[in-house]
Amino acid sequence: MKDELKKRTIKGPDGFEFEVDPLHDYYCDAPPKVHPPVYVKIVEDLFNWARSESIWILGFGTGCGAIEMRPLMTPRFDAYRYGVQWRPTPRQSNLFIISGYLSVKTLKRVIRSYEQMQSPKYVIGLGSCTINGGMYWDSYNTIKKLDEYLPVDLYIAGCMPRPEALLKGFEDLKKIIRAGEGEGANHYAENFDWYKANQKKVINDWDMPDYNW
C-alpha cells in the first residue's frame, strides 16, 4: 500500500495533531444499492425516455479508440445533435465508453471512475479489445473480457469502429434504455461480490475501498 494511504498522525498548521486514516476518512465504503423502478410504469417510461435523450459520456479514453471521440464531438459527425455530450467528471456523466484495450493499471482507474458515476449508468465496450482481447489477446497486462469486471450494456465491434458505428451504437443504447433494460448499475449492485472478486483477481495492489463514491 502506498504511504499516503496509510493511517498516520498529521500535525496541522495550527500545531494541532490529529489522526488520518485515508481509506476510511476520504472514501465512502458503503456497498452500492439497487434502485428499484418507480411504481407507475408510465412514469418510469418517462424517466427512461429522459435518460435516453441525455446521454452524457465520461471523457475518459482508455485506449486507441478514444481518438474516435474527437471527430464525433466536432462538427463533422456532431453527436451533440442526438443529445450526446462529453463531460469532464464522473459525477456529471452516465455513460462510460471503454474505448479500446484496457490495461490492468487503467482498469483500476476505470473502476474508481465507474463507481463515482451517478446511477443509472451505462457502459459501452468499444472495439474488439474489450470483447475478446482483440490484438492484445496474449498480452501480459490487458484484460480480455470486459464484462467480467463491469456490467456492459452494449458492445460496438470493430478495430476501430468508425464514428458512424458509434452513432448507431448510441441509437441502440437509447432503445435499450427506453425498453427499461439499461440496468447495469443495478446488476453491478446485485452481483457486487462477483465483480469485486474478478477485479481483485487481476489487480494485485488493491489499495482502495471496495466501493468508492
Added chain:
Amino acid sequence: MMRTLYAELNARFPLGELTVQRDDLAFITVEREHLRALLLHMRDREGFTHLVLLTAVDWIEDGIFQLTYLLSNRDKRCDVGIRVMVTRVDTSMESMHDVWPTAATYQRELYEMFGIDFPGSPGVHDPFILEGWADIPPYRREFDTKKFSEENFTHRAGRETNDPAQYMKKQLYPDGA
C-alpha cells in the same frame, strides 16, 4: 563521416565492431568498463549532447542483455548508438543518471521491464508502469506472456485462429482443386 569518427574514437578507446546503418546512424559496441569514459567523451568533445533513448535487447541464447545508448548530435544531424553487453546472470549496471538526468527514467523502466538493476540511480526501484507485479520482469524472453495471459485473464470462447494461406485456399477452392 561515421567511419572517421570511429577511427578517431578507436585511437582513444578499445572499441568493438562498428555497424553503419545509414549515413547518419551507426552503432558501436564497447566494453562496459570504458562506457562512462566514452559517453563523457561523446557528450563533451564530439557534440553528442542528447541521449535519445536507452533501451535493452534480451539475447537469451547468448545469455546477455544488450544495452543501447542512442546519442544524437544536433549540429551534425547524426545519431550514434553505443552498445554494451551485460550478462544475464549479474544484471547490474553502472548508472548514467549523472551524465544525462533523463537516463534515470530509462533505468527505472529497464529495472521494471528487464530486471536490470542500476544501483544509485534515483528512484530506480519505484514502480514505473506495472503496479503490483510479482512475476519475473515481462520483457525477459523466458517470460511466457501467452501463458500468463491465459492463466490470469478470462478468455471469451469462440475465438478461432486460422492459418491465412490454408483458410483462403479452403474458401476459394473448396473441392481441393
